[in-house]
Amino acid sequence: GAVVSQHPSRVICKSGTSVKIECRSLDFQATTMFWYRQFPKQSLMLMATSNEGSKATYEQGVEKDKFLINHASLTLSTLTVTSAHPEDSSFYICSAFRQGEGYEQYFGPGTRLTVT
Amino acid sequence: GEDVEQSLFLSVREGDSSVINCTYTDSSSTYLYWYKQEPGAGLQLLTYIFSNMDMKQDQRLTVLLNKKDKHLSLRIADTQTGDSAIYFCAETSGGYQKVTFGTGTKLQVIP
Numbered sequence: 470g471a472v473v474s475q476h477p478s479r480v481i482c483k484s485g486t487s488v489k490i491e492c493r494s495l496d497f498q499a500t501t502m503f504w505y506r507q508f509p510k511q512s513l514m515l516m517a518t519s520n521e522g523s524k525a526t527y528e529q530g531v532e533k534d535k536f537l538i539n540h541a542s543l544t545l546s547t548l549t550v551t552s553a554h555p556e557d558s559s560f561y562i563c564s565a566f567r568q569g570e571g572y573e574q575y576f577g578p579g580t581r582l583t584v585t
Numbered sequence: 586g587e588d589v590e591q592s593l594f595l596s597v598r599e600g601d602s603s604v605i606n607c608t609y610t611d612s613s614s615t616y617l618y619w620y621k622q623e624p625g626a627g628l629q630l631l632t633y634i635f636s637n638m639d640m641k642q643d644q645r646l647t648v649l650l651n652k653k654d655k656h657l658s659l660r661i662a663d664t665q666t667g668d669s670a671i672y673f674c675a676e677t678s679g680g681y682q683k684v685t686f687g688t689g690t691k692l693q694v695i696p
Contacts, residue, residue, distance in 0.1 A: 475627075503683065512673065513628075513686045562627055564684075574677075574684055576620075576628040 471497050471567045475577035482553055483585055489549045490580045492563030498543035499565035507560040519546040553584040589676060589687035596693040603661040605690045607674035610655060614676040617650060618684070619659045622671045631659070669694045
């Protein structure tokens with residue numbers, strides 16, 4: 470199956486610093502990628518839709534100046550959490566669509582962000 | 586907006602069948618998915634079904650769709666301890682549109 474990677478898998482940073490998370494589609498091109506956030510024991514919350522070569526589309530309530538998304542190529546999207554605070558600590562998961570028989574969406578393994 | 590609901594918890598004995606249920610509200614749902622998430626990991630796509638189908642079988646997995654009632658179920662035959670995880674149903678209207686996830690069902694398999 471299609472593979473989506475994320476880097477780093479875990480990151481601990483100090484409050485006020487910025488953290489960049491990478492999402493790569495390893496064996497297919499992805500014009501559209503999604504960024505999700507998952508709190509413990511909860512479902513996935515869509516943060517934004519990342520489109521290659523254009524601005525990301527953010528869901529209501531998600532601060533676009535805080536969560537910067539750059540989809541610079543057909544295989545890479547990045548999420549930068551700027552001026553991170555402890556409440557930004559969460560599990561961040563990206564996904565990419567591979568258009569096949571049923572619009573299959575493949576997920577990365579996730580990035581655990583802890584802000585101290 | 587779209588809403589996808591699941592029961593939170595299911596416990597079954599090893600070897601029995603598990604049935605995880607899901608209801609959704611979006612009548613334009615075109616593709617419906619089942620994902621598995623193990624602790625600390627990302628999501629694994631298990632299977633999906635088109636809205637014009639009412640059943641899909643894939644080895645131990647059987648998906649049933651009742652479009653009239655907007656009800657989706659996942660049956661796991663001969664449930665194993667390795668099946669213990671959280672299962673999410675999800676839906677999309679298709680065409681690279683966002684996917685809406687259910688609340689997740691934690692499946693516990695008792696040896």
